[in-house]
Amino acid sequence: MADSDNKSKDKEDELAGTEQPFVAHLMELRDRLLYCVYGLVVAGVLLAIWPGPAGLIDLIAVPIKAHMPHDAKLIAIGVFSPFFVPLKVLMMAAVLLALPWLMYQAWMFIAPGLYSHEKKFALPLIFFGSLLAYAGIAFVQLFVLDKMFSFIQRFAPAAVQATPDISSYVEAILSLYIAFGVAFQVPIVVMLLVRFEMVTIEKLKSFRGYFIVVAFVVAAVLTPPDVVSQLALAIPMCLLYEVGIIGAKYFAGSGRKPEDEQSADSASS
Numbered sequence: 001m002a003d004s005d006n007k008s009k010d011k012e013d014e015l016a017g018t019e020q021p022f023v024a025h026l027m028e029l030r031d032r033l034l035y036c037v038y039g040l041v042v043a044g045v046l047l048a049i050w051p052g053p054a055g056l057i058d059l060i061a062v063p064i065k066a067h068m069p070h071d072a073k074l075i076a077i078g079v080f081s082p083f084f085v086p087l088k089v090l091m092m093a094a095v096l097l098a099l100p101w102l103m104y105q106a107w108m109f110i111a112p113g114l115y116s117h118e119k120k121f122a123l124p125l126i127f128f129g130s131l132l133a134y135a136g137i138a139f140v141q142l143f144v145l146d147k148m149f150s151f152i153q154r155f156a157p158a159a160v161q162a163t164p165d166i167s168s169y170v171e172a173i174l175s176l177y178i179a180f181g182v183a184f185q186v187p188i189v190v191m192l193l194v195r196f197e198m199v200t201i202e203k204l205k206s207f208r209g210y211f212i213v214v215a216f217v218v219a220a221v222l223t224p225p226d227v228v229s230q231l232a233l234a235i236p237m238c239l240l241y242e243v244g245i246i247g248a249k250y251f252a253g254s255g256r257k258p259e260d261e262q263s264a265d266s267a268s269s
Helices: 002-012 022-049 052-060 081-097 099-113 122-153 166-183 186-195 201-206 208-222 227-254 258-268
Strands: none
Touching: 022 052, 022 081, 022 099, 052 081, 052 166, 081 099, 081 122, 081 166, 099 122, 122 166, 122 186, 122 227, 166 208, 166 227, 186 201, 186 227, 201 208, 201 227, 208 227
């Protein structure tokens, strides 16, 4: 009896003695931020070497150039746009390339405050979160932009030739990249809500109809005022919501505390 009490006490005090003073937390935060900066610098240097700022601009300009005259080019209205716009694109690409490293550093900062059963699903969430962000950005680049520009060009008068400014174009597509990259995190958010017992799976299922409305409202706010991009964001969000519900069933079970698992086993027996 005494042994069982000691074991349960050890489980309850799993984090006992791991508390650190406030200054130590600041030092740890400083180190993790420095590691993030190092990762961004390395990613930026690699991208500057290949494909280079000009290559990145050519890559993101592919969707709109497909709907422009053969020899047409994007224009730069601002005096410093030819310098600052490629630099901005390079920095954004460096953040995307280093995203798993940045998320890993965030996890390493909060990991000492997590229980062992919580650490089990932290790394998988970082992996799938990064993968979903990349999937959202690729979806924009390969599908949304092409369909959106095709839809917009249908309303352009024959006497008007579209010659977009590179600065406004980059700002528009970067906002779409961010919107889709964040919106594609819906499964991660759903699984975390269930894991931390903020909502039940049954509640999520009953909330489906409301989430569809929320998804279309979010899409209307985050995307340009065209039907194509709004549908392209809202529909995947609804599908990813269902993916999150399915994934929550696994994480809710695999992330239980050891004492909860023992209670469930004793109750079943």
